Amino acid sequence: MDTLARSPLAVVEYGLDLSITAWNESAARQLGFSGQEAIGRSIAELLPTPEDEGPWRRLLEEDSGEQRLRHARKDGSHGVFAWAHHRVLGAGGEATGVLCIGRDVTAEVEASRRHREQEHILRALVDNLEVVVWASDRHGVFTYYDGKGLASVGMKPGQLVGVNNFDLYKEHETVALRTALRGEPFHNFMEVDGRPIENWFVPVRDEMGEVGSVVGITLDLTESRRAEQELRDRLALIERQQQVIRQLSTPILQVWNGVLALPMIGVVDSARTAEVMDSLLQAIVRTGARFALLDLTGVEAVDTKTAGYLVELVRAIRLLGAEGIITGIRPSVAQTVVALGLDLAEVTTLSDLQAGLKHCIGRTLREERARVGQG
Template sequence: MTQPDSTTSTLDDFFLHSPELVFIADDGGALLRTSRALTQAMSLELSDGGARPGLGSLVHPNDKPMFDEAWGRLRAAAEPVDVVVRLKAAGGSFRYFQCKARWVPEKNEAFGALHDAEERIKNEIQLKLLRAINDHLPVCLWAIDRQGVFVLHDGKALASAGLKPGQFLGLNMFELYPPEGTAELRKALDGKLSYFVNEIDGVHWEAWYLPISNDRGEVTHVAGVTLDITPAKRTEQELRAKLDLIERQQQVIRALSTPIIQVWDRVLTLPLVGVFDSARAADVMEGVLREVVRTQARYTILDLTGIEAMDTETADHLLKLTTAIKLLGAEGIITGIHPAIAQTIVGLGVDLTSIETRSTLRQGLEYCIRRMGREPR
């Protein structure tokens, strides 16, 4: 009875028990032997003749040209061929694998292994994204260890602070900045996310301090993301200045649209024109009462000839204004009321018998002159 070759037995055990995804293939990529781990990872099924499918049949169609090119130079390559492609894994989904193989001339076979490259690809994408942010956005990225020593110091925004990338590497933040400037940093070292906005030498910064922990939950480093928001702050200040200017202009416009004119000795006239809303009514009341006190006016004529409509709230303001004028020792007279406004005032249910009204401004002025003529000098 022939004894089994110990070398063959050992090789069989290796392919059976190896945790690695290893294979032997011919020059066309047909899989001659695979480890059980690879067979399970790829759900490889034997064909009717007992052969496994070719390695190229597992490759994603979009990656096939790249794989074929790499495999085509396998025979002539002095070093192992290394290519990262998507392969169909168990369950039918495609995953990134690193395929590394060497051609063995004496065996006329390729010996190789597959390594899951999903995490590697993910890390590469994250690094590229971080680099793009670092190179193109006004941000400063840095990190320190628990002792405060910089292990990362980079970012386009460093130029705004007059610094260069890597300038603080190996230096201690607690020695560079006073204690009051590192209070937020100490919070992050205690495991608390910290966010704040500050201004240094005319540059506005928005900053996040991020605690980084190990598997045991211990904070080992603090990462900093500092964003230069000076342009945004400048735009905000410019916008605020424009809004303030607009507000001042509106105040001037309101003052011009409601001029208080002293048409006679101790007689004021307020000709109202345009839209008369609640906000404007409040301004009018303040201005009129101030002028009544300043000029010691005896009569104030509110001329509504230029107002064609007003809501009930505004009409109520107007009636309150005449009451306030009376409390100051003067008399409020309303002239030029349009029919629509008259209906609004009546709709309020207010008794107008105590308020003097005239059809026109001229009639109102004549009324004031007559009354003043009867008063003792």
Template sequence: MLFTAPLAGDSLFLSRGFQDALKIAPETSAIELKTLLHQESVEAWKSAWARVSGGAGTAAFYAKLRLEDGSYQAFAVTLWTSPGAPVVYGSVKPASDPSTELKVDIFRTIIENIPIVVWATNEEGIFTYHDGKGLEAANLAPGTFVGHNVFQLFTDPVTTGNMKTAYGGESTHVVADIQDIVWESWCLPIRGAGGKVRGVVGASLNITEAKRIEQELRAKLDLIEKQQRVIRSLATPIIQVWDEVLTMPMVGMVDSMRASEVMDTLLQEVSKTRARFAIIDITGVEVMDTATVSHILRLMHAIQLLGAEGIITGIHPAIAQIIVGLGVDLAGIKTLGSLRDGLRYCMARMQSNGPARERSDARPRSVR
């Protein structure tokens, strides 16, 4: 199927075979290039034409050419010229659209290498396609479901519900465990003329391994969280030195989170043991930000609200400067130089007050 064209012209002179291939009327012996070439193929044509007219000899490419009925078809086009000839010769032969071939190759590569099942059903719910590497996990062969009705094969409410939704024109996405295999599935309506649903296409990805890894990760995170709780409890131990006297020695870095945990733990223990004194010893803490210092001071006031006396011992000079900088009123909060001084203070107070008092006025016991 040949044609010729002048080097400087935009018209093609057609052979009978060319006319037949493009379904052009026999009386049309020449045609303008712009009426023949699809917009997508203009650049490829221009590039090939420039190479040939520049003396490259031969150029081959794909182009979409317009048929007599107005549709377009992909052709393999070859252009060449002879030395000194004022014309370009060309031949065409039907060819599949290379972009379509690429899409098919991409699709085939995906379903052959990824644990996925791709399927399609027609308007009546009959499987027309069923393939993919994911079928191996379900011990199914490609095309097993083809020719069968999806609503007869699957009667579970999840599958039938998704299919009905898709046939209703809406896409669905669900994760389901089917016979110990976890599938992440999509159902998408296929629309025809006027937007009418004429079928459903679906993809089901086997995510069993990913779910297993996720569960293992969650288990490890839960274990780490438990270990962190144990570490935090060891980092802030509460020691009942005597009846009604609690001490909490703190060591290392204290941030707002740890200070909040200290408050919760110590207040619960004060209430539980009905302590009269709660000593927080921060001798081993050299650094504490202003937010944390404020938290500790609020803790002292909370202890007072429970009817006990809060005592801070071992304040480091740097922390003392922060407290002064905050301008906090320390009235009612006892501060001493060391834990020993704090214990001596508690002993002296307890001796001066006599035996342990009931303190029913401070915290009445619950009557059950």
């Protein structure tokens, strides 16, 4: 028993009533309770498990064996211990207690859990993504080969395991693998049978820091490229539709010989006004119009920049040898113009589109009569 007392493993003995009768220094170090605190107390009370005293009772019924129990330490933390147990027998061969020799396997259990989790994650990736995941040892021999992407090239999981990369591929095709085996990660894009492929070559180092293997990931980009193209096509379609809507919302109409009308509707912002300015000026040049009516009857509001743009638009029309006329200004728009202090003295403003059209026709007729009279 002296040898067990000095053992690096936790040594605990308890009787039929679960009272602790022996508790070595390793038990004190690993579990936090000193021998004085532990001896005489119930092991089920000192080291409670999710099943209360059940697991400790069962050890009394078994000759020997090992089981793992999760229980609390003195500091409140929980750990997993592997307890190898042997029944203690009296002179008559009857059980008088249990000797337990334990070791803390919390780190092992957690490492095993993380390993299983990583396996599940890897399995989820290779089963659901168009990807091929492979690994090779330092000699280039495949040790792992799996992934949903294999089906598209007519291959099966594990098909190349045991095959050497350098025997399978030409020298120029193994540059990436050789680079990774030298400890340098490699990433590239390529096409295989017309399919866009993205590759990663990741060196894996051993405990000595040497590259012991390479993990490779090959991703088939065919579907993502198709989705990207679909998205670009949809965006282009939306842009064309928006262009049509903008043209419909600000149509440029030739309402009389030499007279263009631009009825604007809704809320007019700076971006829309800039586009309208460009379209209207091009239409004036194209048609040789003498007048351009900017009808704001349907405009409920303009921002501060837009009011300035409208004045600039009238000035630009004048530079092209035509006259810009603003009609149908609503009270809210008029208040914005006044608040900005814009000078409309040089701009002809009329109550509505009808008045504007009369103005243009009248000016046209007078100019024609004047030309006839001069002739």
